[in-house]
Amino acid sequence: MKILKLPKGKLDLFASVVQQFGELHAPVEQDGKYVFKRLARWPDARLEYDRTILPPKKYFLPPRETLFRYRPGEGFVPSTDGLDQRIVLFGVHACDVYAINILDQVFLGKYKDPYYQARRRNIAIIGIDCTPDKQCFCRSMRADFVDHGFDLFFYDTGDYYQALVGTALGDDMVLATGNLFEPVGPADIDAYKERSWNKRRAFHLDVEIRDLSEIFEMEYESGIWDQLGRKCLSCGSCSMVCPTCYCYDVSDDVELGSRAGKRTRSWDSCLYFNHALVASGENFRRDRASRIKFRFYHKQRGFVAEYGRPSCVGCGRCVSACPVNIDTAQVIDRLRRVEDVGSR
Amino acid sequence: MLVADEVATYHPVLTENPYQPHMARIVRIHKMVENNHLFTLRFLEDQLAHSFRHQPGQFIMLSVPGAGEMPISISSSPSRPEVLELCVRRVGRVTDALYRLKTNDLVGVRGPYGNGYPMQEIMANDVLLAAGGLGMAPLRSLLWYALDHRDKFGNITLMYGAKRPEDMLFREELVALVDRTDINCLLTVDADPSGAWKGHVGLLPALFDYAKIDPARTYAAVCGPPVVYKFILQRLLDLGFPKNRILMSLERRMKCGVGKCGHCSIGYKYTCMQGPIFTYWDAINLPEMI
Numbered sequence: 001m002k003i004l005k006l007p008k009g010k011l012d013l014f015a016s017v018v019q020q021f022g023e024l025h026a027p028v029e030q031d032g033k034y035v036f037k038r039l040a041r042w043p044d045a046r047l048e049y050d051r052t053i054l055p056p057k058k059y060f061l062p063p064r065e066t067l068f069r070y071r072p073g074e075g076f077v078p079s080t081d082g083l084d085q086r087i088v089l090f091g092v093h094a095c096d097v098y099a100i101n102i103l104d105q106v107f108l109g110k111y112k113d114p115y116y117q118a119r120r121r122n123i124a125i126i127g128i129d130c131t132p133d134k135q136c137f138c139r140s141m142r143a144d145f146v147d148h149g150f151d152l153f154f155y156d157t158g159d160y161y162q163a164l165v166g167t168a169l170g171d172d173m174v175l176a177t178g179n180l181f182e183p184v185g186p187a188d189i190d191a192y193k194e195r196s197w198n199k200r201r202a203f204h205l206d207v208e209i210r211d212l213s214e215i216f217e218m219e220y221e222s223g224i225w226d227q228l229g230r231k232c233l234s235c236g237s238c239s240m241v242c243p244t245c246y247c248y249d250v251s252d253d254v255e256l257g258s259r260a261g262k263r264t265r266s267w268d269s270c271l272y273f274n275h276a277l278v279a280s281g282e283n284f285r286r287d288r289a290s291r292i293k294f295r296f297y298h299k300q301r302g303f304v305a306e307y308g309r310p311s312c313v314g315c316g317r318c319v320s321a322c323p324v325n326i327d328t329a330q331v332i333d334r335l336r337r338v339e340d341v342g343s344r
Numbered sequence: 345m346l347v348a349d350e351v352a353t354y355h356p357v358l359t360e361n362p363y364q365p366h367m368a369r370i371v372r373i374h375k376m377v378e379n380n381h382l383f384t385l386r387f388l389e390d391q392l393a394h395s396f397r398h399q400p401g402q403f404i405m406l407s408v409p410g411a412g413e414m415p416i417s418i419s420s421s422p423s424r425p426e427v428l429e430l431c432v433r434r435v436g437r438v439t440d441a442l443y444r445l446k447t448n449d450l451v452g453v454r455g456p457y458g459n460g461y462p463m464q465e466i467m468a469n470d471v472l473l474a475a476g477g478l479g480m481a482p483l484r485s486l487l488w489y490a491l492d493h494r495d496k497f498g499n500i501t502l503m504y505g506a507k508r509p510e511d512m513l514f515r516e517e518l519v520a521l522v523d524r525t526d527i528n529c530l531l532t533v534d535a536d537p538s539g540a541w542k543g544h545v546g547l548l549p550a551l552f553d554y555a556k557i558d559p560a561r562t563y564a565a566v567c568g569p570p571v572v573y574k575f576i577l578q579r580l581l582d583l584g585f586p587k588n589r590i591l592m593s594l595e596r597r598m599k600c601g602v603g604k605c606g607h608c609s610i611g612y613k614y615t616c617m618q619g620p621i622f623t624y625w626d627a628i629n630l631p632e633m634i
Contacts, residue, residue: 067363070409075367076452078357110617111602113363114356220631247606250599254410261410265599268606275607278597279414279436284610294609297631302612 001147002165004174004181005188006154011161015042015090017177021124021169022086025059027052036089047091050133051317055096055243056089060103060119061267063240067115067250068263076263083118091128095136095313097150098143099243100125105307106246124169127153128161129195135316137205137329143313144199157191207332209300209310216301219335220293228331229289231324236269238295238318238326244311245269270295296331362602365407365452366392371427373447376513379434380478381443382419385453386427398422399460400486401565401593401621405601406430407452411441415598417620418456419481421488428453431481431513457601458620461486461591466563470498472555474576476505476548476568480513482593482620483567494526499562501528501555505548505572509533509541519543530554549575552583559584567593577624590624 006014015024026045027034034049036056068076092100100120107116127150138144146153151170154161162184165171174181239245249268254261268275271291276284285291303311312328319327372384387393398404398418407413414436420429434443445451471490475483483502490497502521506512512533521529522543530551532544544551548568564585566576573592580590596608596615608615611630613622622630 068365072409075450076365076407076409078361078364080357083357106604109603111362111604112356112360113604114361117356246604248599248604249607250413250605252407252410252412259410263413265605270606274597276597278595279439284596298606298609298612302609305612306614 002171002174003184004163004165005157005160005184006163006181007160008156010180012042014177014180015045017180018088018090018126018173020176021173022088022122024088024090026090039090045090047128049091050130051093051135051315051320053317053321054241055099055315055317056092056125057099057103057243057246059087059089059123060100060116061107061246061248064264064266065115066262066264069260070252070262071260079262080118083115084122086122086124088124088126090126092125092150093130093315094127094146094153095138095141095143095315096243097125097127097146097153098138099313099315101146101149102244102307102309102311102313103246104149124173125150125152126170126173129153129155129199131199132203133316134204135319136203137207137314137316139200139203139314140205140207140209140329141310141312141314142209143315155192155195157188157195160188160191162188162192205314205329207314207329208336209332212310212332212336213301213304215335216297220297222335224331224334225289225293228292228326229287231326232271232288232292233324234271234273234288234291235323236271237321237323239269239271240267241317241321243313243315243317244299247275270298292326296328300332363454363600365405365413365454367450368428368453370445370447370449370451376431376515377511379443380513381432381434382514383430383432383442384427385430385451387453388450393426396425396428396456398456398485399463400489401460401482401591402456402458403482403601403620404428404430404453404455404457405598406432406442407454408438408441408445409450409452412438413452413599414438415457415595415601415616417482417485417593417595419484421485421492423489423492431478431484433478455601457616459618461565461621463489467493467496468498470558470562471500472557472562472564473500473502473504474548474564474566474568474572475503476572476576477507477511478513479566479568479572479593480504481567483565484514486565491521491527499528499556500526501530501557503530503532503548503551503555505532505534505551507534509536509538509543528555547575548572549579552579557583559586559589563589563591565591565593580624585624587625587628588623592622592624592627594620594622596620 024039027049028037028044034052066079107113150166153164247268248265250265252263299312300310367388368385371386374382403415403417406416416430419431473483598608599605601616603614603617
């Protein structure tokens with residue numbers, strides 16, 4: 001992998017050059033929190049942010065998206081609205097890039113999702129390293145570092161950003177700046193290692209995911225699920241803010257006064273009552289407890305069976321979003337504990 | 345540097361879209377049973393009508409324009425191509441809209457999806473088909489596949505139960521099978537108020553008394569409401585069936601059919617991808633299955 005460095009003072013220059021590759025989007029401050037948004041001007045970008053309310057998922061799998069328009073006589077005509085829009089996402093954290101790689105496994109595996117595929121191709125990602133806060137457990141989820149899925153990835157090493165070049169497009173971005181980037185030397189590598197070490201030590205949370213699948217199987221009937229079910233409001237906030245929750249619903253709407261219409265998909269959540277409801281009235285997860293159990297089970301157990309790792313990346317967003325303070329790391333911790341009577 | 349054309353020419357949404365429904369014409373609506381009609385479809389594109397192939401046990405996603413899309417198991421056998429037969433119970437919003445359509449109206453079809461029955465494994469073995477009520481819909485594809493390739497299978501036994509004779513799906517064609525000597529076709533009804541029924545009267549498991557089954561060389565395909573699974577599965581286990589030779593066809597809410605939308609997951613499997621045919625071994629390892 002090509003590794004270069006960019007003097008910090010040249011970052012704004014780099015940002016102005018990179019705009020020729022697409023509309024520049026980055027975290028900006030909004031009501032004391034952060035959101036990924038189109039930059040009106042470069043100084044609005046906040047690269048030292050903790051976490052955005054919504055993950056970059058919203059760019060690749062929009063909250064609402066028209067899949068087809070239906071016209072009598074023409075059938076279902078695919079909608080291509082917005083798919084070719086070129087965007088450069090600046091300042092994506094490692095866990096969020098990792099989450100996009102997980103979405104790739106779902107949407108670009110068997111039966112490729114062409115809408116996702118088009119967006120993934122047209123949206124460039126420039127990642128940036130971060131310092132964990134007390135909600136982050138990405139290291140436990142092996143998502144504190146990411147080795148692919150981005151075009152460029154920046155590490156703050158003091159006076160420079162050390163840049164990993166992930167794709168040919170990333171390389172084009174570097175070349176387009178002329179000679180802003182410099183080669184790295186032994187001192188830069190040492191600076192990176194120091195940064196890496198400091199990051200590792202900054203974590204407050206540590207959960208163990210080895211053999212978690214098996215513990216989930218053993219604790220499937222645990223009382224902890226009923227306790228969580230009594231607490232959970234089924235609001236689905238955790239799903240909305242989750243960078244890897246990809247469930248979606250599909251609905252058809254007819255235009256008033258015509259037989260034409262459109263087919264739309266929108267984000268869904270397994271915590272909603274009708275997620276597993278079928279037309280006959282049978283609901284395979286009628287109880288709230290069974291739904292919140294399913295969400296944990298699918299992230300930490302089901303996804304492992306299917307794709308080889310949990311789909312959780314430890315970003316901590318579900319903890320921030322939950323109105324009743326259900327804490328993923330705590331739930332995993334409780335499941336693992338021997339002495340927790342609540343789990344029987 | 346990226347060339348602008350590259351984006352303009354890249355349109356998987358138009359060319360390789362797994363969500364694309366293909367329009368099909370309703371060529372026949374057979375009112376088998378009140379609110380359980382058999383819809384026969386043929387793709388508008390001849391090429392597609394010729395090339396469409398499925399495995400018994402697979403399903404399609406059926407679009408009723410303006411109402412929505414739903415998973416429906418294919419009731420016709422791949423040995424009888426060109427058209428698709430779908431047995432649809434009128435039970436919700438989209439099926440309601442389907443029932444408002446008439447012959448020659450258009451619907452959308454994409455698929456086939458799911459694993460289907462493991463035909464390569466089943467062939468050369470005996471087959472036991474056990475269905476209750478609407479459970480006959482997916483099993484009918486397997487039934488006719490086996491009958492149309494009769495020399496490739498051992499003994500074939502069908503056990504099918506309905507509430508009353510007038511509730512029996514595919515009644516005419518199944519009754520016609522009773523006299524055939526190359527299949528043991530056992531039909532029963534829970535009750536026969538009219539007194540005109542010539543077959544068995546009683547619950548489905550009672551048909552085991554009339555069936556000769558060798559569990560060591562038989563695959564059992566079971567489909568029906570929960571009560572069917574409850575009694576038939578126990579009976580099969582008592583007979584000594586290996587758990588991976590008991591095949592069940594399941595239904596779940598589905599929005600995509602291709603392992604994305606998340607609704608059909610059972611435990612850690614997707615009904616649309618690893619199912620809808622599961623073995624009994626899968627069932628006891630997956631929570632919430634039946």
